[in-house]
Amino acid sequence: MIIIMKPHTPKEEILIQKQKLEREGFEVNLSQGENYCILGLIGDTTKIDESKIGANEYVEKILKVQQPYKLANRLFHPDNTVINVKGEKIGGNKIAIMAGPCSVESEEQIVEIARRVKKSGARFLRGGAFKPRTSPYSFQGLKTHGLELLKLARKETGLPIVTEIMTADMIDKFVEDVDVIQVGARNMQNFELLKELGKTRKPILLKRGLSATIEELLMSAEYIMSEGNENVILCERGIRTFENYTRNTLDLSAIPAIKKLSHLPVIVDPSHAAGLWWMVEPLSKAAIAVGADGLIIEVHNDPANAKCDGQQSIKPDKFHRLMEDIDALAQLGSREIYETINF
Amino acid sequence: MIIIMKPHTPKEEILIQKQKLEREGFEVNLSQGENYCILGLIGDTTKIDESKIGANEYVEKILKVQQPYKLANRLFHPDNTVINVKGEKIGGNKIAIMAGPCSVESEEQIVEIARRVKKSGARFLRGGAFKPRTSPYSFQGLKTHGLELLKLARKETGLPIVTEIMTADMIDKFVEDVDVIQVGARNMQNFELLKELGKTRKPILLKRGLSATIEELLMSAEYIMSEGNENVILCERGIRTFENYTRNTLDLSAIPAIKKLSHLPVIVDPSHAAGLWWMVEPLSKAAIAVGADGLIIEVHNDPANAKCDGQQSIKPDKFHRLMEDIDALAQLGSREIYETINF
Amino acid sequence: MIIIMKPHTPKEEILIQKQKLEREGFEVNLSQGENYCILGLIGDTTKIDESKIGANEYVEKILKVQQPYKLANRLFHPDNTVINVKGEKIGGNKIAIMAGPCSVESEEQIVEIARRVKKSGARFLRGGAFKPRTSPYSFQGLKTHGLELLKLARKETGLPIVTEIMTADMIDKFVEDVDVIQVGARNMQNFELLKELGKTRKPILLKRGLSATIEELLMSAEYIMSEGNENVILCERGIRTFENYTRNTLDLSAIPAIKKLSHLPVIVDPSHAAGLWWMVEPLSKAAIAVGADGLIIEVHNDPANAKCDGQQSIKPDKFHRLMEDIDALAQLGSREIYETINF
Amino acid sequence: MIIIMKPHTPKEEILIQKQKLEREGFEVNLSQGENYCILGLIGDTTKIDESKIGANEYVEKILKVQQPYKLANRLFHPDNTVINVKGEKIGGNKIAIMAGPCSVESEEQIVEIARRVKKSGARFLRGGAFKPRTSPYSFQGLKTHGLELLKLARKETGLPIVTEIMTADMIDKFVEDVDVIQVGARNMQNFELLKELGKTRKPILLKRGLSATIEELLMSAEYIMSEGNENVILCERGIRTFENYTRNTLDLSAIPAIKKLSHLPVIVDPSHAAGLWWMVEPLSKAAIAVGADGLIIEVHNDPANAKCDGQQSIKPDKFHRLMEDIDALAQLGSREIYETINF
Known part of the structure; x- marks a missing residue:
């Protein structure tokens, strides 16, 4: 200093x-x-x-000369962290694809989507049960019932589930029910929540806040890690700028930047970044090309009737083609998407 | 639409x-x-x-043609809302001055500062007990002990106390102990916390998020109001921009904008906006001139040894002179600062 | 409306x-x-x-219902515009690679770099003769002498030359000497310059301003086109945000957005966007993956002694490997980089 | 460093x-x-x-330890610079009010407005002859004919005239005809124009670019000063942020910041900043309270039929009342607006 x-x-x-x-x-x-x-x-x-x-x-x-984070700092941990979620690895050579609907709506919906995305190569099922919405009048998710439906879908497909937590009092339930606990952009600096999550050993998917710097994102990771939980996955999901054609501006330079500064894996959410379904494909490809460790993509079987964010969801068929394209891309960098080729 | x-x-x-x-x-x-x-x-x-x-x-x-908020919308509530906190009004002709240290550090500190700011015309005592800090290694506040010290200072001076809440599980205690519950910028979209606060009838001081639009701030107010609590005070505290000479960019146009769009009172926090003690004076004056209903100012008797944010705190003497200047300014607009002149 | x-x-x-x-x-x-x-x-x-x-x-x-631009609007010109520069096409299936030093420094430097980048697959030589610098005390370019050196390098290699114009009084000389006239980010809304360039028929490389929206970039293209010059190539080069790890934030969503809104070709400048040489590689790949029609990359044979922007320049060897990687990427999308394979 | x-x-x-x-x-x-x-x-x-x-x-x-500008740096020039324009001073105790229409439309219009604003206390007449417009299809100003009309209005009222230059080839004419030459926000980094203006001795009103930092604004002033012209007046006119209720976000903290960093006078343009006529009054007051050396305000006798920017122009009557309010405000800080009281 x-x-x-x-x-x-x-x-x-x-x-x-x-x-x-x-x-x-x-x-x-x-x-x-x-x-x-x-x-x-x-x-x-x-x-x-x-x-x-x-x-x-x-x-x-x-x-400042030195970065203010230690545990998340690559300087002190030169090797990449690879996080193991029930045998599925995040941060290694295999690219982690998480896919699923914005929100869980019904058993048929979530099981059907889970089956489809698994078949196309997704290794994790995402789906919102507790939904942070800017309007109190919007659908707020199925809550604990949504968690039950996610568990059903996991049982059917074997896919580990990723879902967002909104309050610390739900941590015990999430630790029990969920495989990766997501902290949304709006809670990136909910420090009390981060500290409590740090006391668990669950993998945490930490989304970058709407106007958070890369350093702040890493400081939020440090909050979790300083309590003993080193299983942190970072997620770039767009930042707020003056440009309003897209909902947010996906900051893809953040990927190589984070990889330089930290040893933690980092994935990209192209769906929330742009807020436009037709941008998911090009942005997903760009994310893989720039070196992201994974993607979290909204897939819905009937976007036009989705209970939320249908405008940024792609259909299973489109997702399937995207996976094929991305696998080819990944292979150029000696990486891969698919577990096996038997489907 | x-x-x-x-x-x-x-x-x-x-x-x-x-x-x-x-x-x-x-x-x-x-x-x-x-x-x-x-x-x-x-x-x-x-x-x-x-x-x-x-x-x-x-x-x-x-x-969108219509704003997405109803209860906070001036269109449906043409008259200004005036909030009554133990007889002190926020939103009327008298400008509400809240002052005190960034964080409560000791009984002597908080009582001494409370006395000084009261003498100078402050009508509320601010002071952090639970502190949201970007680094897990920074001082996190005296917590419940800090609340006790605030209550002592209130007992000594009669000043109602304003302090920040960070988790919903503390609401009962805050309702019991505190006069105005502050929601910090980083929690502006902690919707679960907002909903729970909406179930109380306590005045809520809602700070604008670091990159929140005015509409989003009003939607967060709507969250609280939609649960039945109409006692919401808004607070402009600077937004994040590319300019980094100041910590944030104080958006004073937000004051007339909010007054046009909403009936809720709105105050300004010049201390956090700039992050520089010598800017508190000019920005406070500008805030009153632009029409803010009040100010929340960091005052510390020994900034150089403050446990946090000393660089943005002013000393009691400087605060005293500022109050005099601001009262003169307020009177130009047929408003006032001081309760009585007997001090 | x-x-x-x-x-x-x-x-x-x-x-x-x-x-x-x-x-x-x-x-x-x-x-x-x-x-x-x-x-x-x-x-x-x-x-x-x-x-x-x-x-x-x-x-x-x-x-607004309708976009405020007409000539640049894809609605009225559904087909992609392909711009022909001395037989080299920009906007078609072949990806246009422009490479060269930030500024022309000497005959040896520019000719040597031109040879190297041509060998690696670049189809255009970039190099600044007139340099817009934020400080009046910084090197301002070799000016007209720089143009002469660029012409020498073109003579040696056959590569068409791309260089920045700063004032309308130089247009005649640029029309005579240069193949693609670049308008820098800081001049994107120098409307008088745009109008004068609109009266020529030279290809114009129009860079997005530091805080220009996509719509404003297209309106600046409209300025040029409304005077009769339809040969406009757009360039995304990073926008200004609060994030300061990188110099600017490369907005790659702008590429699919522009392709949706307009028929004009659009290229990416990864060097200026990040301002960091080691980000050029991942950002170049991402730009191709997202669908850019080309790249403009700073290449210098001795970055550590470059007269400007050495920290964002890559060396010819690194450029060569990057071209190979990008060609593989391009082929995935049925596009290509190289003219022929005979080198 | x-x-x-x-x-x-x-x-x-x-x-x-x-x-x-x-x-x-x-x-x-x-x-x-x-x-x-x-x-x-x-x-x-x-x-x-x-x-x-x-x-x-x-x-x-x-x-960086040291600021990159020298001539504009207060460190080396502790005293405020006061600029003398035909006897009218900018930067001293008297607040400089510049008022007039966005664009000059006709002799009757400009003379009438000049008379009205002078009567209310304006000391300078502003009016655009050359207009930078984002659309090539919008009214571009009366150009040299506009300059003639401004000269007529000056002859009638004695008010020095302030108007924007767009190209270096007009400098001789502007030096001859105009009293203060304005450089618009979009030309703040048109370095060639700045250098040429630096060779004159005319007062230059330099507007902050839409996304320029304070340091960049001062570097642009340095460009002018490094050529020998020290008569630079800075102007804060709003910066681009994600907030879009107002056209730009007026950065009033820039005023005390600039006064700390530089000895140059700095004024505020509330009309362009907000883009809303009803915000001109509160923002003007805030600008004076925060310490600005002057204001540049759009006044039009018939905003609803103005050829440009009518939505941000106020009428002469409103301007008159605003001047009275501002004078009272100025006097609180031992400053003043009016020359004499004999009108």
Whole structure:
């Protein structure tokens, strides 16, 4: 960490600041330039509270050298983390495809879709039981009944299930019923929820907040990991910009960036990013080409009558063709989609 | 609501869509232009789920005529809402000043600051007991002990207390202990928390999310109101933009915009918006000039040693002078700050 | 175009507005809802000035049905435009690769790089002679001497040259010397320059502005086309967001969006978007996978000593391997990179 | 400037980089932390090209200590710059009010408006002759005829005129005819235009670009100043964000920020920022309260029939009342609006 003191700061104030930092256990390098005096801190600054230093009236600016996350940091964990979900791996050479409807609507719907997406190569079933909706008047999901239906679909197909949690009081139930617990974009900084999830050992699918920086996403992962749960899968799902042709702007540069900064696997949600079904195909391909470890895709057998987000769901046939295309793409990078070829 | 059908949509598809909407109880006006056919819906579209209509493959675009919120909408409630907190009013002619430290640190600290800000004209004491921090390694607040200290400060000064809630399981305690319950920016779309708060009758101070639109802020207010709690105070606290000289960009146009769209009171948080103590003064003045119903300001007796956000806190003396300046400003608009002049 | 009148607008005011619009040649559909009265305009609204209608005090909001651009609009030109530059086509099945240094520095440099990139499959040579720099103290390019060096490199390799124009007074020289004239992001709305370029018949490579919407990019293309020059190639090069790990956020959803809205070819600049050389490879692949018609890539033989933007340039060897990878990717979509295989 | 080397950079590479920088005339402080080695540069880094250093493959990140602008920097010019336009001062205690129509339409229009705004306290007449419009089909201004009409209005009222330039080839005419030359937001980084304007001695009103940072705005001022013209007035006019209730988001924190960083005067354009006439009043007041040196306001005698931007123009009567309100506000800060009170 580098602390830039204001021009014309009295010498004694600089020394006071220096000694204060030394007392906190840092080695401090002092360097006087023409206009600015600079303090360079050596030591583990991960746990320093920047705002406390910034509160000194003589401090002009603070520049970070080291990333503020440790457990999620590739610097200290050079190898890729591979997460094992009931034998299915996320983060390795096989690309993890999660597919399913925005929300679980009925047994027939979820079982039918589960069968179809499995047949096409999906390795996880996604489906919302608890739905965060911007309007209180919109369908809020089947809730615990939805979880039961997901379990039925899992029983029928063997696909592990991925579904979103909204409150900490449901954690025990989710740990019991679910294979991957999703934290939605709007809860990415619901720190209490993250801490509680950190106490479990379940794989957590952590979505990037609507306007979260990559660093903030990794800090939210750090929240979970600092409580002992290292099974974190990151998910890029579009960020908010001034462009409004698409619902959000899918930030695909985030994939190589995250892979550089962290050892955690990262997947892409093309459905929520664009909010347009016909963009799912090109964005999925781009996500694989850029190096994502997986995709989470909305598939619905009857989008026009879906209870939510039908406009961004693709039909099973389209999904099937997409899987074929993506497998070819994956193979170019010595990766693959399909478990076996027997279907 | 206006539905634009894709060019060259078959006539029968347009009729199917029209009939479907009529069955849902809308009157539908059909208008055929040169390239586009348009369906205009008449009726209460607040509760329509846009994404369901957008899922139809022949729909090009949906344009909203009416705002999607009803209870928070000025159209249906022309008069300003004035919220009464133990006799102190928010939303009327008297400007509501809330002041206090970022976080409660000790009895001496909070009582001393409470006394000072009260003397200067503050009508509410703010102070964090539960602190949402981006790093798991940062100070997370004194929690329930912090609430006790706030109650002590209230007892000493009579100032109603405003503090942030982070989880629904604390609602009963907050209803018991606190006068205004704050929902932080990161929880603005924690819909489960909003719904539970809607079941109380406590005043809720709802902060705008880091990248929330004004409409989304009002939809979050609607969540609370739809459960029966109409005591919602909105708070503009800066939005995230590409500009990084300030921590966030204070959006002061949001104040007249919200006043046009809604009847709810709206206050401004200049401390968190800029993240710089020396900007609190000019931004506070601007907030009053633009028509805000109040301010929430971080005041600390020793910012350089504050446990959090010291760099954005002002000292009691500076706060005192600011109140005088703001009172003069308020009087220009036939408003006022001070209860009485006897201090 | 749809005009929403304010609630409680007097009937006569609505009729005045309606008649005014009818006098301007539109058919006007009037539809009275519960709260809002709506006027639907039928006719060519491309040339209507929205702000003139919005100036009426009874108008609440204006919603556009039709895109405001005509010549660039796919609705009126369903087939892809293919631009022919000295026999090299942009917009067809063959992917257009433009490569070269950020700025032309010397004869040896530009000729050497031109040879290398040609050998690897580039079909165009890019290189800046006039450089728009944020600092007046930075290297501003070799200017006309740079153009001469580009011509030498073209003579040596046969590669058509692409270079940026900064002022209208250079148009004659550029028409004479250059094969594709680039308009930089900062000049995307330099409307006078666009109009003058519209009077030539040279292919124009129009870069998206730093915070331009897709619609604005297409309107800038419309400026050029409305003067008679239909040879416009669009270029996505990253937009400005709050994320600052990368210099800009490459908006790859813009590619399918532009292809839907317009018939013009669109290419991607991964070098400027990220500003990081090691992201050029993954972003280039993603751009091809998402459907871009080409790439413009910075290649330098000695990035560490480049006169500008060395941190985003890749070396010729890396470029060569990238071309091979991209050709494989392109073939998956029945497209190709290489002219012939004889090298 | 601080250069952070990648972890595990070979020692000799660090020394090579150090020596290279020393050869360029810097003193270099080397500091080795646990993971990172850091080079601190002492000397004038204003003219260093960051991208050249960043091109070294061992460089992880570059952190700036000093601002990259010198002539516009308050550090080297502590006193406020006051610009004198024919006796009218901008930047001092008297607040500069510029008012007039979006575009000059006719002699009667411009003279009438000039008379009205002068009577209400405006000290400058604004009016567009050359209009940058997003659509080529919109009214583009009366051009040189518009300049003639502005001169007529100046002759009638004595008000100095402010109008926008769009191309460098008009500079001689503007120097002859105009008192303050405006550079629009879209031309803020038209560096060639800035350089040419820097060769004149005319006051330049430089508008912040739609997505320009404060630092970039000051770098554009530096472009003008580096050519010898120190008469630069900055203008905040709203930045582009995801919020679309207003056309842009007026960034009022930019005013105290600019005043801290620079000695140049800074004014606010509330009309373009919001794009809504009814927001001009509250935003104007906020701008004065936050410390702006002036305002540029669109006033039209018949907004409903204005040739452009009528929806953001206020009528002369409203402007008159606004001036009275603003004068009262200004006096609170020991500033003033009116020259004399004799009208």
